Amino acid sequence: MRPPLSRLAIARLVQAGGILEVLRNLLPPAHRLAHVVPVAGMLTARAGSMAAGVLLVYLGAGLRRGRRTAFHMGVVVAGAGIVLQLAHGLDLDGAAVSAGLLALLVGTRDRFRAVGDPGGPVRAALAVAGIVGAGFTIGMLEIAVRANRLVGHPPLRDWARHVLLGMVGLDGPLRFAHPLGAAAVSVTTGTFGLLAAAVGVVRLLRPGRRRPGHTPAEERRLRALLTAHGEDSLGYFALRGDKSLLWSPSGKAAVAYRVVGAVSLAAGDPIGDPEAWPPAIGAWLADCERHGWTPAVLGCGRLAGLAYRRFGLDAVELGDEAVLDTRGFTLDGREMRSVRQAVRRVARAGFTCTVERRGALTDVAEIVAAADAMRDGPVERGFSMALSRVGGPSDVDCVLVTCRSADGRIRGVLQFVPWGDDGLSLDLMRADRSAGNGIVESMVVAALTAAPALGVTRVSLNFAVMRSVFARADELGAGPVLRLWSRALRVASRYWQLESLYRANAKYRPTWRPRYLCFPAARDLPRVALAALRAESFLP
Structure with a gap:
């Protein structure tokens, strides 16, 4: 939800006053404050006055979000400005600007209600x-x-x-x-x-914090909603331990989110009955307003994107989710040649794959230890499409796929989480790089082959960010702008798996379902992007 226009205008006027103060100190006379504040002990009186102007500019962001602390500090700075301007040479112009800002803030004090960090x-x-x-x-x-x-x-x-x-x-x-x-x-x-x-x-001025997580009672309620309304393939990931929940008044829907810096970052669609989504979204946005957080949604579907847009959020396509219909999956045909060859090569090397529900496994500790050993680096990445745990005792309906070499060692692990009552979503994918290529393909094919026996008709694979850019850039007649954008994303792929995830998913010939990023306004995109990268552990 965008801040009220009047509050935005107030923030801009305060920032304009700060910029004017900075500009006034860049012009002669250069040391107006030297008459009242000696140079000793400060860098210069000019720098001190300019610092006050910079502070007003900095306060503008907090005022736009309605933070009470920013209002109090703005009143103090504007009031001090009046005294300083009158104390040295009766600078009436400068005092009038400070007085105007002070009157503006005091007259609109009821618009600044967002609480700050209690500590x-x-x-x-x-x-x-x-x-x-x-x-x-x-x-x-x-x-x-x-x-x-x-x-x-x-x-x-x-x-x-x-x-x-x-x-x-x-x-x-x-x-x-x-x-x-x-x-x-x-x-x-x-x-x-x-x-x-x-x-x-x-x-x-730091925004309020919130300890992430949910209570055991909330988890039980959430699992009940997932059982009754589990249409979102990302829904099960709301059970991550670092996500909080905000419920609709009826308790029939909830928004799963995490506060990262000054951004309240929701993930996927709201959980529960779609008819109860609007009250849940309203409760979440009201919580953002109360704390001065920027609301954003990472990876929601089209229906949820429309619901968030009705509350004033903008939406852009973030990428596509690869979904496979297990009933029509086959390795036959020219288009599946690379996957078919990889699976046969792994089988000839003596590797075997097993597919089991977590509740039916007795060697979970061995699988967890192997998955941890194969993790690439000490950081567990993921937020929107990761559960952050393997083989948890409460995740009895998760499906674990293991690939063992001829000597019985585990060389690859996949974990799928439930998606409704007939689907699975890929959560974790680990493979021993020293075991050669084709391990992952063999495990995915094993899961798809075992799907009918598990009652699974649909499987969601990895999410491919900016998938349409890579796909369209490969087509005949792609324009120069699209090709340039594709080259830029390929450079980014050296650090983040963008193109490789798209190529890895595309080989299975999936159906692509768009996912969206929702945010209040374009000016919030840099802050939202940084929060998303931090949440996904791509940034510290």
């Missing part, structure tokens, strides 16, 4: 105390190494006063025989003072 003030105080402590220690040491250049023999308490006053931009009692010594101490103490103030502001 933010404590964390801000601790951070400021740490920086002030470090600055005090370094300032005292800097005076000590220049003690022979001090005028007279001032006591240590005067040293301490000089450092502390320097951090707030005031002259201290010490006098140096050489101006360079005084300037060096002023730069050090002023830098730490400004740094402490900046860190304190950033900490105070």
